[in-house]
Amino acid sequence: MTQTPENPTEPTLKRTPLHAAHLRAGARMVPFGGWDMPVQYAGLKAEHDAVRSSAGMFDVSHMGEFRVGGPGALAFLQGVTTNDVSKLRPGRAHYNWLPGESGGLIDDIYIYMVAEGEYLLVVNAGNIDKDWAHLQRHAAGHNVTLTDESDQWALLAVQGPKTLELLQPFSDTDLAARKKNAYFAARLLGFNVMLARTGYTGEDGFEVFIDASQAETLWDKLLEAGVTPAGLGARDTLRLEAGFPLYGHEFSETIHPLSSSYGWVVKDKEHLGRTHITAAPPQRLIGLRLERVPVREGYPVYADGVQVGTVTSGSSSPTLGHPIAMALVDAAHAESESFEVEVRGKRHPATRMALPFYRGA
Numbered sequence: 001m002t003q004t005p006e007n008p009t010e011p012t013l014k015r016t017p018l019h020a021a022h023l024r025a026g027a028r029m030v031p032f033g034g035w036d037m038p039v040q041y042a043g044l045k046a047e048h049d050a051v052r053s054s055a056g057m058f059d060v061s062h063m064g065e066f067r068v069g070g071p072g073a074l075a076f077l078q079g080v081t082t083n084d085v086s087k088l089r090p091g092r093a094h095y096n097w098l099p100g101e102s103g104g105l106i107d108d109i110y111i112y113m114v115a116e117g118e119y120l121l122v123v124n125a126g127n128i129d130k131d132w133a134h135l136q137r138h139a140a141g142h143n144v145t146l147t148d149e150s151d152q153w154a155l156l157a158v159q160g161p162k163t164l165e166l167l168q169p170f171s172d173t174d175l176a177a178r179k180k181n182a183y184f185a186a187r188l189l190g191f192n193v194m195l196a197r198t199g200y201t202g203e204d205g206f207e208v209f210i211d212a213s214q215a216e217t218l219w220d221k222l223l224e225a226g227v228t229p230a231g232l233g234a235r236d237t238l239r240l241e242a243g244f245p246l247y248g249h250e251f252s253e254t255i256h257p258l259s260s261s262y263g264w265v266v267k268d269k270e271h272l273g274r275t276h277i278t279a280a281p282p283q284r285l286i287g288l289r290l291e292r293v294p295v296r297e298g299y300p301v302y303a304d305g306v307q308v309g310t311v312t313s314g315s316s317s318p319t320l321g322h323p324i325a326m327a328l329v330d331a332a333h334a335e336s337e338s339f340e341v342e343v344r345g346k347r348h349p350a351t352r353m354a355l356p357f358y359r360g361a
Helices: 019-024 044-053 073-080 125-138 163-170 212-224 232-241
Strands: 028-032 035-040 056-059 064-069 093-099 105-115 118-123 145-148 153-159 183-188 191-196 205-211 283-289 300-303 306-316 323-330 338-343 346-353
Touching: 019 212, 035 232, 044 056, 044 232, 056 212, 056 232, 064 073, 064 125, 073 118, 073 125, 093 125, 105 125, 105 183, 118 125, 125 145, 153 163, 153 212, 163 205, 191 212, 205 212, 232 306, 232 323, 283 306, 300 323, 323 338
Parallel strands: none
Antiparallel strands: 028 035, 056 153, 064 118, 064 145, 093 105, 105 118, 153 205, 183 191, 191 205, 283 323, 283 346, 300 306, 300 338, 306 323, 338 346
16 A cells, blocks of 8 residues: 655655554654654654653554575575574574674575575565565575565564563463564464564563554554554664664664674674675774754764764663663774764764663563
């Protein structure tokens, strides 16, 4: 389903299956990666706090889903990703990278093993077309089938310390027995769904895969069960507090991925771009604490009066009560304690802070 813009010269925004539900809930909608998405409902802080203290849910149906199957599926995925897909078993999932030939990332993804020889890849919304073309190009010579199922699925992320308590009465599965990164079929509020104990907030929770045609009814029932709707604004402050990189900010085709602390995603195996990706990164991703002035992506970072890097993500932290940021800085300055961030021509002091800024229970 697509939206007709008021200005015909503006690009048409795509809509998720939950678009009407967002409007009913009074969401403020904004363009995001080509989609019309809710940035907030009751307010960013209220939604952020609901996820930290109880349970909130996000519409992440704009993400892409690719099914990879066939006798050559494992060998294919081993060659186009950095993590060890051979370690997965049916009903398990892991975080992974799609490296480019030159060492940057095409995308960072999640891989769910559905069954022997069958996998589901969840990719970033803004990278769906690029990822699809990349995978198809490298599938040549492999006995593998690729299917783009992005339009078939709706995806809801229910996150927060009370998620289990709120969902369990409405499911036929012992949710507490399913460990982190589990992926399994279940009944939830009368619907057949796939659940994954994964998320992007720093809290416990489940991501719910459901047929797109049923998503709106499930969303409404989750609201009735006491789950708070949350928008992109809270999703960003939550993931920033948890120190999670965001593609296009901390990762890209030109940023060395080992600048981050996610080197564990690169295993000792042959894969695309291995020579470049295992070279020492020229920059490091660090956390910064500021006292009063929030900073944004692109702001210059200084040490000893010299620019040594750039802010990649920044915001005021609702949980911690002060501004925080992630920044890519020259490797030689990554262990420095004191920095300055320039905001509209004025430099403000910043202190290096260990990532993640916040750890859930």
